[in-house]
Amino acid sequence: MVPVVIGVIFVVYLIMYLSPGDVTATILGSNWTPEGAEIIRERLGLDRSFIEQFISYLVNFVHGDFGISYINSTPVIDQLSVAFPNTLILVIISITLAIVLSIPIGIRTAVKPNSIFSGFATVFAMIGIAAPGFWIALLLVLLFSVYLGWLPASGMENWKSIILPSIVLSLSFMAGISRMMRSSMIESLRTDYVRTARAKGVKPKGITYVHALKNALLPTITVIGSYTGEMLGGAVICETVFAIPGMGRLMIESVLSHDVPCVLAAVSVMSICVAIMSLVADLLYAYFDPRIKARYMRGRVSR
Amino acid sequence: MKKCSKFTRALALLLVAVMSLSACSQGGTSSQSGTTSQGTDADPVAHDNDIVVAVAADISGFDPTALSSLYNQTVLWQMYDRLYELDEEKKPVPHLAKEAEMVSDTEWVISLVEEAKFSDGSDVTANDVKVCLDRAIACGLGGAIFAPLQSVEVVDEHTIKINTSSLYPQLPIALTNLITCILPASYIEQAEASGDWTQPITSGRYKLKERVVGESVTLIPNEYFWDESTAAKNDSLTFRVVPEASTRTIMVQTGEADLNTEFSTADYEIAAADPNVKIYEHESSVMTFMPLDCQTEYFGNEKVREAMQYAIDRESVLLVQANGYGTVNYSYISPTCYGWLDNPGGYSYDPEKAKELLAEAGYADGFTFDLYCTSAFTPAATLIQSNLAEVGITANIQMMESVDEIVSRAVDGNMPACITTWGCNPDPALVLERNIGESALGAYNVSRYVNEELEELWQYGSISENVEDRIPYYEQWQEILCEANPWVPLYVGELFALANADLQGVQLNTEQCYNFYDLHY
């Protein structure tokens, strides 16, 4: 976990370090003078080697100091502490929505693969995965905010304003998770122990929800974990369209205004979240799967 | 199984919703105004006096001398007082200054309102004013406007004296500028030392309640504000950052915001049909133009610059960029300025003439250059690109995030041409030298053009206190510029705002320097 976090910060730092363009020009804007630039360079320690700069950045990062924004001259942490909760709320609601809706859909389509519902669900999944988030967002705004006037088109003021963004964000994950759920459910319904259970006379519902589901959930958990990253990527778009002051919009705005410390911090924090989520998914997987648990017990930690 | 059928229904609903949406979109515009008003009628908004203003961008901070963007101005204008304010007729009227007297051609004695207080309860003194004006002169943002200011002296507790280098009748106008905002000297000292401007002490009608970076700024009335007749009529004023134009419109329509001061005319018909909102229109002094870097090889050629005047279809630029609301402009100041001339160069859209001129200049096959602009000007830039392609010139559009970036590129000579705007002071003396003067090289003179004749003539802009005496010179400046063509002037738009129909006290002005203390229900 720790090496992954350091690695992530390293990669992001490296990309930003390699970028051409003069930092001092961004900070000073039209007040640029060679002397002023020299002072800034000294203050930021830009004359040191890459490794030195990176290590000092990392040390500050660990202490919660993400530097000072080039544009606002305020500590980046101030902006992060506003943006992060918004994104967190959005992502948590979207993940919950996606899981709550898609797992039952997946089960249902697996159990009754030829029903009308399954047909709908398949078409929905096809569209959900391929529909660009920004476009769906705009269409939903057109429908629910402009034509119907039911939901607000932007912001993060109350519970109503979170509905549209979370639908948009969860859409492609719903599609993905329900598809995964369906295929692993089908597979698990074909296994020997399900057949045994059936032979034993367990009721069909019992088979579906107890025996098969437990095993079918495993791959789904991994998928959910690996989708967190995608979700944060989607949040960038969602937040831009719905004007939610979250990490994504912070990142886009600081990218556009060349506010390097802000970009660095935003990307790093998002990536660390993904790392944590995939760790959690791994742990959950191990928890649900006795085979893996046993392997972990033997001390072999690898994938 | 029950659960599943519920999901079937929910899913079906969603699908129906998506379908009906595409149906709506094919149905066109006929049905939509009805549904919109229906939606809002059914859900009437109880108006409180907490006013929300939707703005396109966040402020950069609370230091008035840091950046003079429109957004800083909109917010800081409410928080800090200046010595003068602009009235309806764009004339400066004394505000924190009680009386001003010109004791000689170059000396102004200004007495301050004695009862004025800062938001912490302390008195506004002559020393505070001196410190703030010194910062304004030193910061460089004012450029030519503050160049004639020599020094500021404290006469007594409530009187200052300003010395100018020559007769400077425009001084009161200069003292309305954002950068001359008055803050306590002690606070400035402390903030400059620590770099922390986040807890400002204000002198104006409002003080800061809360700022959420990137999201909003909330102001509440300053209980120590001295002038009760113009004190805040609302309980709070929140500036919500909403970058997307159509979203700002929707927010006013749904009651999420009370006022949108940057209403996009793309939504004009929709908003006009909605009885819940009201559109405010006002003539504008903001001109949109395309400066050409006269130190580049091609734009250094006068014939090429003249060809550009003929190559660009200003009417169409106005149509695609401002949806036709406004007037095309051929001059270097806006029609709201003293002595504005309508097309002194006699130019028109004539691609054939442009081609001829290019051939004469030796650019029969055209050339390639980078056209810089902010993303808001994409339609105009794309149209100009297409216009220029017709006469053989290739323009590559480069998007910049802020005007500041464009200016700093121009200073380095990395900006052959751009599309930008300028809010014109009614007095051309405060506009042109700041944009095309030698003294503005390295600042707002982005076309890096210097005209010897004009450098001689600038001084006549302050020759007399009487505007009529100065107008012939203003006309002469424009004629010279329309022959030299350092820019392609494009158009002057109109100002629009969209407010809740019940909101009182919405007033627009040419400079887009709005006061919001009067807003209330």
Added chain:
Amino acid sequence: MSATTINRSDITRKGYMKAYRKTSRAKEMWDVFSNNRTALLGLFIIVVFVVLALFANVIADYETVAIKTNPIERFTKPCAEHIFGTDELGRDIFARIIHGARVSLRLGVLSVMVGTALSCIIGAIAGYVGGVVDDLVMRAMDIMACIPRLVLAIAIVAAFGSSEVNLVVAMGVSTVAAMSRVVRSAVMSVRDMEYIEAARALGQSTTKIIVHHILVNCVAPIIVQATLAIATNIMSISSLSFLGMGIAAPIPEWGCMVAGARDYMRQHPYLVIAPGMSILLSAMAFNLVGDGLRDALDPKLKR
């Protein structure tokens, strides 16, 4: 002398085997694939887009129809002359869509080629060499996987500018993390086969073994992954353009078109429908084909 004889006979036998295997497997695959109606639909959509893209200039000239502005005709509703209507600058939307198909397909395919090439190198080395190298490389990929794909692409474009080349590289690099894993596991599955051992015993160089023997036999999963990646990359590129960080005006990119139409969407909703549908259809088509290929290649899911 004897060595060459062995070699030659080896080659002929191998060539024969390969030819035999190829035809039979390809035919088998096609049989499964062509029985899959949705996959065929996907293929059909792709073919339509490719044909439109190839003949874009014949259907509507780039310079005079797709690029040239015509303000008088702006906001023409869909009609016989302009089947999708005209945009805010009076350009024919249909012409822009088909020229946009060129851009999207080109960048989508190119970026996946870049990503696949990188992944093949990384995955093959990790999978074939194994041990410490494998661990290190896969750790690095874990780190890359933590940075959300779209966020990584935005960071790269932000750092190096949004030229077409940078865009392709950014999208390519952001596919590496997922794809190199697929390559690695494919390589590992064939690494210990007898014919590899035979090649090794014959003294062939490692590079040659990896390229000629191992990767050749991993083509199937790589193609599946690459097809799916094209879909995501088409969506990501249009998302980047929508955010103003991808393709610049006046190039008719679908995401750009949606972004440009956004201000006018309330009065002229048709402006956003066509470009959005194009993204959706093309991404969906590649997804369907990818899924179809996977089903055709994966015997486990065969019924």
